[in-house]
Amino acid sequence: MTLVIKQEKPKSTFSKIVEIISTMASRPSGLIGLIILVFHVTLAITSPLYAPHDYKAIDPSLMLQAPSSEYWFGTDSLGRDVFTRTILGGRTALTVTFFGSLIALLWGGALGIFCGLVGGKIDDVVMRIIDAFLSIPWILAMLLIVSLLGTSTIVLIPALGFFYGKGIVRVARAATHDVIAKDFIVSARARGHGNFSIIWNEILPNVRDAIMVEGAMRWSWMLLGFSSLSFLGFGVSPPTPDWGLMISNARGLMSFAYWAVLAPIFGLSSLIIGINLTADAFAKALGIDRSTKAPV
């Protein structure tokens, strides 16, 4: 048989990542999302190096100053520099939610794939438990955990990871269900491969994309959730700067010191928008259109 076929080289993982990122950046929304996200991450890593003031220096004489050349975003009710606190305020939130999302991704993905694969009674029972957890308002449960175990990051990361992983279980299970009926799984079964081998070799490469996109979306939700906890006073303890906490402290004075509340709001919402846009572009670059598949 004479066939003229153009030779293609296999792609390395690195070049695949480069390709995905360049596809993401090729759309305006993806590019904006990536820029915002990279900006926030860089800021979080480097901000302690150039923060102009001490974030915890209280000076009653400087209370609620309007933005000036010295205090770019003004000062808050305790006379602390809002600019310094804003650029430092995303550090805890980003770290906690990033690791929280990773945990959510791992346990949610693993349990989802497992349920999708085994099916039957086990699947039924596990999914009903997940449904039961979904019906509990997560914030109440979080408040309970935090008040029992304290607000340290060691408590917050796994707790948030647990609550935000429930949705991933469903997505991973649904994605596995799509794959499980395909003949290549039947073929692997007929050859006599074990469950672990089927999950690792046959299912995971096909559901990985869907789970990762879901994880990226959960990250932005978790960020909002974490900030809500801080806002309620259960997240980060003062004087550590945190957007949620800053909004909570300054909101009473909003009518005459709007800067103290606007700056952290801007920080928080831009980060969430950035993650959302990036996650959407990521999904499109991987060929998953979230607009046609509603997340559970």
Added chain:
Amino acid sequence: MQQVVQEIKNLSIGFTSKKGEQISILKNISTTINKGETVGIVGESGSGKSTLALAMMGYVKHGLFTISGECIYQSNDILKMKNRELENIRGRKIAMIPQNAGQSLTPNLKIGYQIDEALRLHTNFKKEDRDVKISELLNKVRLPSPETIAKRYPHELSGGQQQRVAVAMALAGNPDLLLLDEPTTGLDVTTQAHVLELLNFIAKDTGTSMVYVSHDLGAIAQVSDRVIVMYSGEIVLDGPVRTILKNPIHPYTYGLLKSIPKLTLSGLPNSMSGSQPQPGTIKEGCSFYDRCEFAEDKCKINSPELEFVSELNTSVRCFNHKKLHKKKDEDTKSSKKVLRKLNKNEILDISSVSISYAKQKFIEQLLNKIDDTNPTVKDINIKIDKGETLALVGESGSGKSTILKSIAGLIKAKDGIIKFDKNKILSNDLKKRDANYLRAIQLIFQNPDESLNPNHTVEEIVSQPLKLYFGLSGNELKQKIIEVLKKVRLGEFYLTRYPRQLSGGEKQRVAVARAFAAKPDIILCDEVTSALDVSVQAAVLNLLQELKVDFGTTYIFVSHDLAVVKAISDRVAVLYQGRLCEIGPSESVYKFPSHPYTEVLLGAVLEPDPDIKPKLVAEDIVEEKPPEKGCSFQGRCPRLLGQICKTDVPPWQIDENGNAIRCHIKINDLKNQQISN
């Protein structure tokens, strides 16, 4: 002068690629559809036949656009019409019957309502008149008791009945032109023959012009007056059906007809090399150049124009059509003889196997028993010799795939024993099977798109059995993979490909390679060629045959295509509703189909020859469940004896050729009856 219903002038439809290039799907199509004429459009997948049919309705798929040309209906270009204007034409003047009627009918509306809706939109009848018209339409498409059908929901009808309803809906507006997009592809053999016969009748009765799009030359041969053959977005041949099918003067059609397995031929058909080029890859020259056995140097550079050959009344796009003109019949009938290597060495013994899909009750689960008096598959006894190809044939629901899966251990059999290599009993639980037995039995699936993991390279796919059964790794593994790929005629550079970068035939070759990598004794083939294009099908069949000769592998071959089965099998087992009807050497089964069901089945096979009409012996009723008592075929049998068929399971009878059938009528009487018909 014939009245023209639609005229297509220089139509090109295409899309813009990612790189900004304009790529044509249809290239300069010009043809006319005359009144009362049935035109068959044939081509493989990707030849642009459906795009052409849709353009005739003034519809261009999202992402595609008209590059040039027009589609003239009643002196207007329908491709330039606005939606409002199209509404008056679609359904009323030009109607479409889709491929899958089951999906095109709204599932939660009753049939009567849906036809009424079509009437309301496309005609000016009053309510009372419409009710009469509904019955009339349902009668016309020969649905039994129209009143009851009208009150049913789509899911309560069988596939053939749904297709008839779709025809009735299309006829509601009394259109001038009826477009049919593969209307019988998803149907069973017997149902297909009935629907085609109905379409023929309607064409004559109403004088409607029809455009029949299909990849199946057999179906095209039965309905069309004129045939258009498409290849790679171009019309390559256009002429009367007899000329096209009996004296094809284009090399593609010539090769295509040779590669179709036919009942009248013995042995495997010749295969065509290569596959259809992707749109946009051919820049100059004839698009068939790569695969053409008559190609010359000028074909590579110059594209042939459509040329009218007046003596045959046919247009052809080829420089060398005169060569083929002289070639004619004697060549078209040549075919390779199948090499048979039979040594009487029993490798698989299936005895009294029954399989049930019934849900186990709680108690039964505890006792690990299934209590089903009427299982889906019952009482299967087959012995298979080493190196034999046994085919299981039957319509959908006959349990052929179920039996295959139970041999592979994927479905637990309710009763019965499957013995491998004389005395080793195969457990019906996959997990309890010995690794060596798992290796010995390999499966090849129908659709390679589903059976190959889309995220694995060819190397990873073929390495799976090698790693699992032989524990190979590193360089040794790689060498072995290359060796296996070579056996299925794939080069080393395929190693890094993903399935999506391969054509349908190549994908199926990879699937075959994966099965053979395990060095199996038995390969179970589940409709391995039905997802492939006709020209590729023959190549895969030939490959399987060659591998069998080389390795002495035993095949169990499941198919609904009786011509394919005839070409490849040594022995045929005919199944109806999960019960065996007839089993015997394929030559004698095809020559003297003794069992009434085999007779019905073979009668309905469509040959790509307009002069061989299918014999429609029985009604195409679809039975949901096998009967509780008596013969499995009692519901449709044209030779029903009487009460005995309904109460007693027929006994086995064997004739002198080794054909075994299950029927109450004496085997010789059956043969005499058939001859007297």
